[in-house]
Amino acid sequence: MATAQSGTGRTITTRIPARLDRLPWSRWHWSVVIGLGTVWILDGMEVTIVGNIAARLSEPGSGLPITSGEVTGIGAALYVTGACLGALFWGRLTDVYGRKKLFLITLAVYLAATALTALSFDTWWFFLFRFLTGFGIGGEYAAINSAIDELIPARYRGRVDLLINGSYWLGAVAGALLSIVALDTSIFPANVGWRLTFALGAVLALVILLVRRHVPESPRWLLIHGRDEEAERIVGGIEERVTADGGTELPPAEGEMTIHQRTGTTFTEIARTVFGRYRRRSTLGFALFIGQAFLYNAITFGFGAILTQFFDVPSGNTGYYFAVIAAGNFLGPLLLGKLFDTVGRRIMISGTYVLSGALLFGTAWLFDRGSLTAATMTACWCVVLFFASAGASSAYLTVSEIFPMETRAMSIAFFYALGTAAGGISGPLLFAELTGTGKVGDTVLAFQIGAGLMVAAGIVAAILAVNAERRSLEDIAAPLSAATGPQEAAARP
Known part of the structure; x- marks a missing residue:
């Protein structure tokens, strides 16, 4: 490695990014995936568990004076708000202080907040630590996605990112099944079972934290911040x-x-970098996150009400249908992920967005005609979300690789917060109202809105997506500190 002195710091010439990208897949890479990526399983468990235990928390003897509406309304809103603010707060610190410090701190915040949620004795305590749990999870998205992209070889980056972000749905399945056991009063008292679900999340987070301690700091971050000997x-x-x-x-x-x-x-x-020099890429990020947020809300915020109102499914059985839907969500990134590295980003991102939107339009048409049963409706949702999940996961992949190194974590945080806010605030306000009326036409409209925005995002991706497959991060977007100056890689997609 050659070095020279410059006015604001040393100038160095290095092959470290190329050395990382030319590595074959190994057990070491699996340790990175396990140490960093498994946190999305916890996120999926958190959201699913809270939705499933809402009724139990509102019952006499739960040990908490709270209503079901407060759990799924105020509690969920505080979790989402915490996630948005946490992403922005921790994202900035991740770019300043490094990936490793922050992915340890944010997981520790999640662990402590989840453990303290299990000890809730009053409504205000439960709300406070739901907010702080989201605050930790939001920071995880920025710290983890940036670290993974900077450690995984370029030719595997797409499939690994999709698999990791898609693992959220494994957590959703686990949360649904865990809730069934924990809420069984023949096994655990009414005021104990729901606490154990949160306690288990804290225990799993502790295990992940112990594994994560052995994941190194990003050498790419170290290089830019004057710690090249440590990077070497x-x-x-x-x-x-x-x-x-x-x-x-x-x-x-x-x-x-x-x-x-x-x-x-x-x-x-x-x-100036994200919204000026890379404004086309910012437009792409906006479109991808808004499209997937509204499609998911069009389905998930009303799926239980749709099954019970239109297909006479008992409310206690909707969890089984959700488990099937969650499995379809996970299979999408698992089976399609490799194609994002081989067929290419532009084709796969635009294709999964447009196809999932078109399939949801078809589902809306069949539903409007009265051609579906509970089983066939769930099958339709599974097919839609098989493609939509791969597309949604690729949104996180996209914003984590198309901006310069110095802005990466903050860019991930910004677009994550945007998508989460759209999905957790405006989405429920719109879709819960439509799907809750009990009118077929209103539910059809909810589907059509989600489908239309997803198709529109796919068209934007077909025009603006960057061909990032198998390319180094520095080739996609040169660091702001690069000696040749930052390049707009969209000029040579």
Whole structure:
């Protein structure tokens, strides 16, 4: 590694990004996925568990003076608000202080808040720690997605990101099944079972935290912030482990970059970069997050009411249908993820968005005609969400790889907060009203709104998506500290 002195810091020439990208898949990469990615399972468990225990919490003897509406209304809104604010707060700190410090801190915040939720004795306590649980989870999205993208080789980045973000639905299935057991009063008292669901989340978070301690800081972040010797040690250690696992010598790393090291990036520079130099990419991020948020809300915020009102499914049985829907959501990223690295980002992102929207239009038409049963409606939702889940996961992948290194975590945080706010605030206000009227036409309209926005986002992706497959992050968007200056990679998609 060559170094030279500059006015604001050292100028270095390095092959570290190329060395990381040329690595074959190994057990070390799996340890990164397990240590960082499994937190989305906890998020899925959290949201599902709270929805399932709402009725139990409102019953006499639960140990908490709260109504079901307060749990799913105020409690859910505070969780969403915490997630949005946490993403923005922790996202900024992740870019300033590094990925590792923040992915340890945010998980610790989640762990403590979830454990304290289990000890709730009054409504205000429950609301406070629901907010703080969301505050920790929101920060996880920025810290984890940025760290994973910077550690995973370029040719695997798409499928890994999709699988990790899609694992949320494994948590949803686990939360649904866990709730059935925990809320069985023949097994646990009414004031104990719901507490155990939160306590288990805290225990799982502690296990993940212990594994996560061994995940290194991003060498890419270290390089830019003047800690290149530490970056060299980390990458050298990774190469030794990968070589030992594979039993063969690594190929030479091709390509180097020269950067002017810096200590930080101002908000003004971030805003100018994201909304000025990369405004086409920002438009893409807006479209993808809004489209997937409204499609999901069109289905999920009314699925239980639709099954009970139109198909006479007992309210106690809707959880089984949800488990099937959640399985379809997970299978999408699992089975389609590789195609985002081989067929390409533009085709797969636009294709999954447009296809899921078109399928939801078809579902709305069949529902309006009265051609569906509870089983066939659920089957339709599964097919729609199989493609929509891959598309939604690709939204997180997209905003985590198309902006410069110095703005990555903050960009993820901003678009995550935007999508979460749209999904958790405006979505429920619109779709709960439509699907709750009991009128077929209103539910059809809810489906059509979600489908229309998803198709529109797919069209935007067909025009603006960046062909990021198998390309290094520095090639997609050069760091602001790059010696040649930041490049708008959209000029050569």
